[in-house]
Amino acid sequence: MLDVAKMAVEAATAAGADLADARAGTDETESLTVRNQEMAGIDRSISTGVGIRVLVGGRWGFASTSRLEAEEITRTAVLAVEIAKAAQRLPGEPVTLSPVEPAVASWQGPMQEDPFTVPLEEKVALLMEATRRMQSVEGLTFAEAGLDFFRRSTWFASSDGAAIEQVVLHSGGGTEAIAVGDGDMQRRSYPNSFRGHIKAAGYEHIRTLGLIEEAERIGQEAVDLLNAPECPSEVTTLVLDSGQMELQIHESIGHPIELDRVLGMEEAYAGGSWLTPGDRGKVRYASDLVSITADATLAGGLGTFGFDDEGVPAQSTPIIVDGVFENFLTSRETAPVVGQTSNATSRADGWSHLPLIRMTNISIEPREGTLAEIIGDTDDGIFMSTNTSWSIDDKRINFQFGCEMAWRIEHGKLTTLYKNPNYTGLAPEFWGSCDAVGGREDWVVWGTPNCGKGQPGQVGRVGHGASPARFRNVQVGVR
Amino acid sequence: MPELLGADGFAPVADAALELSGVDGVEVLFLHEWGGLTRFAKSEIHQSTNREDTGLRVRVVSKGRVGVAATNECTPEGARKAAQSAKEMAEIVGPDPLWPGLGPVAPTPQVDRFFEGTANASPEMRAEAVADLIGTCAPGFTAAGAYETMAMEVGLANTEGQRCWAPSTQASVTTVMSGSEGGSGFAETFSGSVETIDAGVIGRRANDKALGSRSPKALDAGVYPVVLEPAAVATLIGFLAWVGFGGKGYLEDRSCFSGKKDQQVAAPTVSIWDDGADPRTLGAPFDFEGVPKRRVDLIRDGVFLDAVYDLRTGKEAGVPSTGHGLPSPNPEGPFPLNLFMDTGDATVEDMVKGTERGVLVTRFHYANIVNPIESSITGMTRDGTFLIERGEVVGPVRNFRFTQSILGALSTTSMVGRQAELASEFFFSASRVPALKVEEFNFSGVSDH
Numbered sequence: 001m002l003d004v005a006k007m008a009v010e011a012a013t014a015a016g017a018d019l020a021d022a023r024a025g026t027d028e029t030e031s032l033t034v035r036n037q038e039m040a041g042i043d044r045s046i047s048t049g050v051g052i053r054v055l056v057g058g059r060w061g062f063a064s065t066s067r068l069e070a071e072e073i074t075r076t077a078v079l080a081v082e083i084a085k086a087a088q089r090l091p092g093e094p095v096t097l098s099p100v101e102p103a104v105a106s107w108q109g110p111m112q113e114d115p116f117t118v119p120l121e122e123k124v125a126l127l128m129e130a131t132r133r134m135q136s137v138e139g140l141t142f143a144e145a146g147l148d149f150f151r152r153s154t155w156f157a158s159s160d161g162a163a164i165e166q167v168v169l170h171s172g173g174g175t176e177a178i179a180v181g182d183g184d185m186q187r188r189s190y191p192n193s194f195r196g197h198i199k200a201a202g203y204e205h206i207r208t209l210g211l212i213e214e215a216e217r218i219g220q221e222a223v224d225l226l227n228a229p230e231c232p233s234e235v236t237t238l239v240l241d242s243g244q245m246e247l248q249i250h251e252s253i254g255h256p257i258e259l260d261r262v263l264g265m266e267e268a269y270a271g272g273s274w275l276t277p278g279d280r281g282k283v284r285y286a287s288d289l290v291s292i293t294a295d296a297t298l299a300g301g302l303g304t305f306g307f308d309d310e311g312v313p314a315q316s317t318p319i320i321v322d323g324v325f326e327n328f329l330t331s332r333e334t335a336p337v338v339g340q341t342s343n344a345t346s347r348a349d350g351w352s353h354l355p356l357i358r359m360t361n362i363s364i365e366p367r368e369g370t371l372a373e374i375i376g377d378t379d380d381g382i383f384m385s386t387n388t389s390w391s392i393d394d395k396r397i398n399f400q401f402g403c404e405m406a407w408r409i410e411h412g413k414l415t416t417l418y419k420n421p422n423y424t425g426l427a428p429e430f431w432g433s434c435d436a437v438g439g440r441e442d443w444v445v446w447g448t449p450n451c452g453k454g455q456p457g458q459v460g461r462v463g464h465g466a467s468p469a470r471f472r473n474v475q476v477g478v479r
Numbered sequence: 480m481p482e483l484l485g486a487d488g489f490a491p492v493a494d495a496a497l498e499l500s501g502v503d504g505v506e507v508l509f510l511h512e513w514g515g516l517t518r519f520a521k522s523e524i525h526q527s528t529n530r531e532d533t534g535l536r537v538r539v540v541s542k543g544r545v546g547v548a549a550t551n552e553c554t555p556e557g558a559r560k561a562a563q564s565a566k567e568m569a570e571i572v573g574p575d576p577l578w579p580g581l582g583p584v585a586p587t588p589q590v591d592r593f594f595e596g597t598a599n600a601s602p603e604m605r606a607e608a609v610a611d612l613i614g615t616c617a618p619g620f621t622a623a624g625a626y627e628t629m630a631m632e633v634g635l636a637n638t639e640g641q642r643c644w645a646p647s648t649q650a651s652v653t654t655v656m657s658g659s660e661g662g663s664g665f666a667e668t669f670s671g672s673v674e675t676i677d678a679g680v681i682g683r684r685a686n687d688k689a690l691g692s693r694s695p696k697a698l699d700a701g702v703y704p705v706v707l708e709p710a711a712v713a714t715l716i717g718f719l720a721w722v723g724f725g726g727k728g729y730l731e732d733r734s735c736f737s738g739k740k741d742q743q744v745a746a747p748t749v750s751i752w753d754d755g756a757d758p759r760t761l762g763a764p765f766d767f768e769g770v771p772k773r774r775v776d777l778i779r780d781g782v783f784l785d786a787v788y789d790l791r792t793g794k795e796a797g798v799p800s801t802g803h804g805l806p807s808p809n810p811e812g813p814f815p816l817n818l819f820m821d822t823g824d825a826t827v828e829d830m831v832k833g834t835e836r837g838v839l840v841t842r843f844h845y846a847n848i849v850n851p852i853e854s855s856i857t858g859m860t861r862d863g864t865f866l867i868e869r870g871e872v873v874g875p876v877r878n879f880r881f882t883q884s885i886l887g888a889l890s891t892t893s894m895v896g897r898q899a900e901l902a903s904e905f906f907f908s909a910s911r912v913p914a915l916k917v918e919e920f921n922f923s924g925v926s927d928h
Contacts, residue, residue, distance in 0.1 A: 033810050039572035041808030044564055045549035049532065061602075063529040066551045076531075079602075083515070083527045086602035089610055092523030120571045128573075142731070144810075180732045185852050265520045267623035268655040269859070270845065274927075352530045391847045391880075393859040398880055398926040400857050402849055420850060422857075424880065424924055454520050455625040456528065478857070478882050478923050 001026070002165060004031035004068055006158035007194050008052045011077035013159050013463040017054035017061075017084070019097070020077075021158035022051040023309060024068075025351035028153075029254070030116060033146040034127035036135060038143070042120070049351040056084035058094020062354040097332040098341040100312050102162040107306025108169075111202035111297070115149040115171045118203045123383050126173075130211040134177050137219035139226070142178040145211060146195055147171075150449070150461070152350065153171035154309075162311040168433040170302055170461065172198025173445060177214055177222035186225035186419055188404055190218045192243040198447035199300045200463070221405065224417060231406050233477030237381030237470065238423055239374055244403055245364065245466035247387045249401055252427040253285070253292055254362040254462070256396040257319055259328035261357075263337065269455050271394025274427065275325065277338055285325040286431030292320040294329055296344060299347045301361030301448040301456040301463030305347075309355035312344035319362065323432075331357050356454050361445065363465030367437040371468040374436045376412040382476050383407045383414060384421050400478060421475040430471060435465075438467035480599045481513045481531050483632050484553075484642035495555035496562040497538050502569065504540040505562060506637040508767055508806060509533070509644075510670055511528040511553070513598075514629030517605035522613045522621040526679045527602055538807045539565035540581065543574035547808050579790040581637040582769035582800075588756035590645070590764045594672040597648035598630035601793045608678035612654055615682030620658030620689055622682065627651050635769035645763040645876050647671065651682045651903070655862055662875075663710040664688025665842050665862035667710060669901040669909065671761060688841055688863040694876035697925060698866060702881065704837035705920040706867065712820065712912040713902035714843040714858065716751065720815050720908075722851040724753070724777055726803075727794035727812025735854035735886060736783050745781040745889035748823060752776045753787060753815035755802065760817040760901070761909045765802060772802035772817065777881060780890075789813035809925035818910035823895025830916040832870040838879070838922070839865040839872055854885040859926065880924035891918040 001024040005217040009020035025309040034040040051064035051074060061084030065076040105189035127145040149171050156164040160320045174196015177188045191197040191209060197204045241246060264272055275283065286292075296314035298304055305314055308330050319329050328338060333344035334357065375383060389402035406421035407414040443465055444468060451460040492514035493507040505816050517524055533553035539546050539562060548561040605626045613622045619832065627650065634644040654665040666684035670867025671674050707715070719735075729732040736744065755772030756764045765771050776784050788796060789804030792812050803813035831839060838860075846858030860878045896913030903909050 012624070033808070035810065037573075038575065038811040041547070042545075042568045042572055043547035043549065043808050044568070047532075047534075047549075047551045049551065050528075060525070061527060065530070066532045066553075071480070076529075083529060083602040086517070086606040087527050088522050088523070089603070089606040090519070090613065092521075092525075120568060124572060150866040178733075183738070183852060185733050261536060263521075264621075265525055267520055267657065268625065268653060280691045352532055353527050354526055356526075368859060389847045389849055391845050391859070392863050393878060393880070393926050394844050395926070398859065398878075398924065400880060400882070400924075402847075422849065426927065455526075456516050456530070456627065474497055475924075479921075 001156060002155040002163060004050055005155045007070065008073050009159050011074045012052050012054045013078055015078045015081040015173040017056055017081055019054065019055040019159055021156065022050055022052045022350050024155040028151045028155045030149045032123055032127060034131050035144045036142060037128050037131050051351045051353065052080045054080045054084050054352060056081055056093060058297045059084045059087035060095060064352040069133055069321065095333050096336055098335040100332060102158060102160040103311055104163045104171050105306065106165040107338060108167040109200050109304060110171050113203040115203040116247045122367065122368045126211065130175050130215045133212055133215035134175065135220035136347045137216055137223055139179060140177055141180040143219065144176040147173045147206065148195055148198065156311055159312055164307050166306050168200060168305055169202060170198055171201050171203055172196050173209050173211055174204045175211050175218055177219040179222040179226045181226050183394065184226055186222050187224040188218045189386055192446060193388060198302060198449050200302055200304050200444065201300055225405055225419045228417040228419040231418035231477045233472055233479060235475050237378055237472050238383060238474040239378060239383040239409065239446065239468065239470045241371060241385040241468050242442055242444045242466045243386050244384055244447065245469055246464040247390055247401065247454050247463050249362055249466060250448055251392045252396065252399050253389055254359040254422040257328050258357045259330045259334040262328060263334060266368055270453065271458050274395040274397040279325055279327055280338060283325040284323055285320050285428060286323040287434045288323045289367055289437045290320055290323050290431055290434050292362060293318050293365060294360050294362050296360035297467065298361040298445060300445045302449060302461040303360035303463040308344040309341065309348045310344045310346045312342045315344045317343045329357050349460065353458045356458065358460040359387060359462040361463035361465060364437060364467060365441045366467045368439045371438055371442045374438060374468055374470050377407055378391055378409045378470065379411060383409055397427045399427065421476065422478050423474050424478050425474055433472040434469055435472055436470035438469060443467045484511055484607055485644055486634060489634040489644060492555055492558050496558040497636060497638055498540065498568060499524060499562040502539050502541040502566055504638045506538040506581050507558060508536040509634035512629060512631035514603055514627065515600060516625055516627040517602060517609050519609050520623040522610060522616060524606060536806055537560055537561040537565050539569045541569045542574050543578040543719055544569045545575055556578045557867045566786050574816050576797055577791055579794040581639045582641045583773055583789060586769045588764040589901045590756060590758060591880060592647035592671050597650050597673045599627050600673055602626035602813060608743045612678040612682035614674045615686050616656055617686055617690055621657050622654050622656045624654030626678065627631050633763045637769060638668065641769040643765045643769050647762055649761050650676055652676055652678050652684045654681055656685040659688060660693035661695055662689040662693035663862045664692060669903060687838050692863050695875035695877045698876040700919050700922045700924050702919050703835050705917050706827060706834065706837065706839045707915045707917060708827065708841050708843040709900040709912050709914055710902055712915050713910050714846050715885050716820060716910050716912055718846060719854060719858050720818060722848060722854050724786050725812045726786040726796060727787040729786035730792060730795055735852055741854050742783055744783045744886050745778055745911045746892040747782050748891050748892055748895050749778055750821035751778040751818060755817040759911055762816060766804040767806045768804035770800045770802040770804060776800045787813050787815045813857045816908040820899065820912040822897050822899050822913045824897050825894040826897060827914050830914065831872055833894065834867045835869060837867045839867055849882060856860045856885060878926040878928060879922035880926065881921060884924040888917045888920055893918050
């Protein structure tokens, strides 16, 4: 397939591209879902093709095709050049790229057990038993369990001479217990919501999840929630578990720091950012306790790779240091705007899409203490666990999140269970109120495999290392 | 430009899978799509793309056991390999006790939704239209957005003998104009044909909104009467479909309509239906199980009538499929992709005139579900939010966060617009909805811009 990518680059150059790169790729998936000990879905997919990106007269063009015959690749390359030329219809500054050393390399993420070779019978048996255990809880309506596996193989070539082969592999699994009654529905998920815990790993990750061991607890919690009171509406101290912190980081830090968003390139879709290009080193984003790192070399992260889709080697970049904003996520096109070179965050949703700035693994640096210790140190407040819902405005500043369950914290102990909890805030105020960040013991690398961005819409697979944390004066129970 | 494979071209590919031996049934779903998108920001074209892809999704049934495999190798050999892979999966899993069988032979509605001009739209044509749109920008403002043209063909064949195929096209222009003093305006249009799209008109609408929304004032959160333009209404109706109209959630008491059949759930001014055969909507006239799409009246005069069904949920409910199946496997169940909301006799101007103090909303942004049973969602206003006082739009206000039950809003709907517009909240779906006047709408917070 590297030959396909090289052929595409040659065709694009022959058609008039000043610069060209191509990604030939294959995406493979396998997904299993069991509901109440019945198979709700089992499927595999495979998708192969090539995407060709060109720069002509300082303007981008991109075209992709699933057909890999030489004639079709040439047609697609010529089309990419025509698209770039058409973009010259309007005036504008020509694209200039930060330099990158053309790499000739091969990279594959660590993996012990290929999930695609694990017998289907074993996977089905795991999910059946997990749902059986959940169903043993009286009052539970639906017990669901699922596994998802994803492998992306990419062959990248550029007119600068890069030639990179790369394979990423992701494995995930989770359970979901749903209790329905009296016009209400409550849900508990394990280890996290939206298909569980997905990591850059092989099937060995699935074996560590404890889907069967935790099944009854999750089922019981869903049933208990049906009889719980609504989360009260008040301004209070809020403690979030690691799983909810994942999405809090994703939406209110990960997206605002994308430099293409800051520069207005996403304005018409999900919007811009409250940050400006001159904010590096000047804006206090959070309290002193909050340090955020973008690390594409993090073990287990969905944003871990050897090279991004522009051929830039994976890096670790400090984003927020002791509360002060320091760096954006950048691409070769955007980095020169802030006087830098790319920090390797340009990735595409497979061969058929143009690379965009995407989060890698955007993680909060662990500090001290366990979740239990943070709760024990809290006199009065609310503890929320596991995301159900998220919404953020077009500057990525006003957010509202919903969680599966919450408890009142009184004198360091969890007391009343609440259902339907949610909270809202403005990003810099909220992060500025953070006065506790948990330590390494409860720091988990979570996967977000469904991050939407771009037009046409692309789905990004990104990671977040997250500890539990505490925030003061937060509005909870929004109605 | 790519060409349609056509029903005749699809047939030999499908037959290669349908010949699979040792199973009870095989279904082949074929998708072929291509198109281009010219994306612009800061009044420059910055990301222009074109893509073509095919897909085969093969569902194999053996003794009620079902496996599915997908590939984009659209050849007889690719179809055979996918069928074999699906068979391997079907042999391992347990039987589905509610397996309804594959879609029976049935004629599908004939609709003409394929326009050559859209299928063959060139990057030059889109760039020219984008230039027209950007030319409407007032000084100090820039435009961002996208002009997309897509063509697709969908085919389905199964061992029951059902064979159907339909091509279609769609085109859309979306823009946000923003600039000095915080002004921001939005406009969009969807159509099957590029011939009916005038990008300059879209630009002028967005520009007017942007100019009018400069220097927004902060307004307290609270419950207000609102005038919702069609793009905002499309968000409400799209999410109502998600939390309510699917037969699976309805049957499982997880829908906001569960237990409410024949009950008043909205104001008598509200009627909503789904009709994939209506010429005014987009997509194929049959679903992804090969079942003809039927008109389903969901809410009539404010009364909930029924949900939509696929083959499996239809069997569970004891009714035929309404033609709302999604590609298999589909644990979420059926979904309405072609929604319509009945029009009334008011204009947006009438609604404003009838408002003592309220808010005019151009669109919502980034909505998500808060409580599905209560049809409660949250989200933001964006790109044109205005204060109405004494029957006039008096000025822009900062964006609100809303937390609101959709059925609650529809229950206080007092006026319905006389014109409906095609809009899209979710990929692959379209809804044709009018503007609404809602008497009680809960803005739960205010943003900083």
